Amino acid sequence: MDRRTSPEPVAAPTRPAHPLAGLLREVSPTQWLIDGVVGAVFALLSFASMNVIGSASGLATVATVILMVAALMLSRVSPPIALAVAWPGALWQMGTGQPPMPANLAIFVVLFATAAYGSRLVFWLGCASAFVGAVAIAVYLVVLPLVWTGTGPSVFEYAFTVVAAFLAALFALMLSWTLGALTRSILRARETRRAQRAAEVRAAEEEERGRIARDMHDVVAHSLAVVIAQADGARYAAAADPDAATAALGTISQTARAALADVRLLLTQLRHQQGEGPQPSLADLEGLYQQVRAAGVDLRVDVDPAPTGSPPAAVQLAVYRILQEALTNALRHGDGGPVDVGLAWMPERVDLHVRNGVAAEPRATEPAGHGLIGMRERAQLVGGVLDAGAEHGAWVVRAVLPIRAGGEAAERIDG
Template identity: 55%
Template structure:
């Protein structure tokens, strides 16, 4: 029944309706001067009726935004009072147009169509009322009857046109408001999608960095613990590797947090030049990577491809450290239109990476982001990661 509107709009509507009443009331008296002269003995009663009808119609306009249904009912009541009192159509009827606009703009679906029907019926009734009441004294012959009918038809057309235009303008405003709400909802959905993608990217980068660094740290710590008694120098070397790896991971995490805080993703990212450092960390963790690059890159690959290759190798080698048994084979083939990556290492059935783990999901996302694909799974006694990344598509 009542729409939730701000107090500011309610106050503005009430003030606007009061202003409309104060403006149209003098115009109503001026237009009805001849009618008042016929009521010379009861002018105070006539003025009172004018004021009552004006208050009813503009009172409906005051609550039109708050409750279009209530305003429509009050407007019909005011129109009935006006016709019962025999008052002519005048300036105070502008309040009806305000109500019809409100039904088109803010009314429910039922009130919307009720307003449209009211515009048609009200216009026809107004024309009939004008013809019968105000031309009734002229109906003395066929000519006067025809003249009254023509006047009534003309006034009905004018009333219907004015009322339908007011209702149609409200309907147009409803379309505008719905379009704005749709745009706002679309913008919010796009913002949420962008934020979700950013969270996924940060989580993926965090996993790649932290998981790899912790795998190296754990492997070195285990080796240092076993070698501490017999070969203290190896333990010291392992501790140095742990410190270096931890510092690098801390630096990368700080970079990711800075990007997250400033909503930027343009910070320095790993490239092919950093692969040697990655392989060195794997060696220090006790896993020997056997690396084959054939053919070599024909030029400088795009930055997105370099980052994807680095992160895929990083996660695959991390899995080799965690679940592998011995050496790991790394093969890169830099073809003119694509790069093919293969990483394989021996694993036991109990220690193979889980297909639904975050690391495998992150590698697939890395490949998909540059238009490629990635497959990972057991092949005999090995766990193999295969990725194909298109170079031409990434450049485009």
């Protein structure tokens, strides 16, 4: 039998990087246009000024102007290439004995660009170029003329003239480089602020997703616990009391529809961050109690003292979600006995407790953001504390949530 093997897939050839890819900066078309116009105007002014001041207009001078204009136009898009063009232009100018000309102003722009936009290497090459350029200017404009003429001032005056020329040139060149360094710092600070804002947005999104995950767990877990309890009751009562089974099915339908609406709202918030939607409040507690009682639980609620005024929305939501989770645990793990709920609305805090008999102790090692851990996170989000544990054969959940700014949550939860 012939064994034919298909040829191995050949990877698509990667396009080699452009040799100038690391030397060029991303520049918008508008910036290209601005640089082109500035370069053209600078070239016209440079040639016009030479005619006005009577400078030589030979090929050597034209070549110098062209190099300086090219360095100016390249300074934004590629500071290293601009520096590499400016230096040959300056050396050519000095080598051919040309005097200073207006086109030399391009050198200041190039030094600015090396400090503002160049890499770390180009940044320091620009700084070194300022020092070397100052030495070259002092030598070319002071030292060489005195050497060629063979006559000059005294040694002291000679040294003073050289030092003064060097310092003046260094000041002018370093001023341009320093302005570029300041611009570089401003641009980096702007990028840092932009990155910080992006990080804050991501952190806020993660926090919102965590809140929605907690809400999703609370809604689904509570609704399923009610549905399961009602379904079990309807199954056992179907033969003896058909009306009870019908009522249980109605409760299941109502609970499932409410849960579906809540889940749709949460999913909408996931898709659209700005869609907050209504959140549960104290007014919704009675509906929660009715659902639990409809599941066959003997629920006893004691509110003393009652809230005066309207507590903050965050505290109302925390109270609702903690009670929802605690009652869900009572349905799932309780012994079928009575469940006691207590709320005490103090001026600066609200004390909450839920007590029920225990058939199976709730698992305290559920994933973060769910179960008992989720209730603790609910309390912590509003600056409160929560504790849950077995007490005298019952399972008790206690929470202390501050209401007013400056209100302190209890350092410990009294049993």
